[in-house]
Amino acid sequence: MPELPEMETYKILLNQKIAGQVISDIQINREKSINLNSELFKRTVLLQKVTNVYRRGKHLLFHLQNGQVMLLHLMLGGWMFYGLESEKPKRTIQVQISFGEYHLYFIGLRLGYLHLYSQQEAEEKLSNLGPEPLSSDFSLNHFLGIISQKHGRLKTTLLDQEIIAGIGNCYSAEICFHAGILPTKDIDQIVESKRSQLYHSMRTVLQDGIKHGGYMENPLFKGDTLTGGFNERCNVYDREGKNCNRCGAIIINEMVSSRKTFYCPNCQK
Structure with missing residues (x-):
């Protein structure tokens, strides 16, 4: 599932490609991927300029000139491709938005969605999200204050979007590895110095x-x-049974709250 760095990458690249461009056509091949009648959806976005693309947590917000916002959550298996018809991936396309001869293809939206809202409605839909971990407003003291009120396993806390927005299975594993903390550890057992390290590791790994x-x-x-370059830099995520890049121990995969959890039993204590 795309997490904060993946969606931030999409945001940066899409602003380079479509910001300021006018939507010339839209095709909806799967009604369940949107939240309105398809004809109403089309009428609302057709011939509108995309003024900017923003990110909030794991969501992208496509702001249109008429004040409407297309809110995207790719969920598990969702991705996008931008290009000519001849370059289109040989995959099922749920939604296609055209900018002249170039098209933005939304692929794998079986669980994900592209919903249309007013700006106020979009803000309300995202109002339950926690702070952005890379925001300048999200200080160490802010993080320590949040953590001090939480209990239970560290992995579960990092995945909770109402606590901190944007972190998922991959980066929670990599953050814990960088900090040298077991993701299976209860927060109550983590001393303050390690909590501070966790904050700095979170910002370092996400950046x-x-x-x-x-x-x-x-x-x-x-x-x-650019896209996908971090895959080779993963130290523990999806590396079960392989040797740790740091110490050579075997990477372990353990289920925590029904989620695969990867860690090095030697480097993470």
């Missing part, structure tokens, strides 16, 4: 994820060399 285009391998457009 590195953005710098290298996230871990998802599908390129956004032909010639895209």
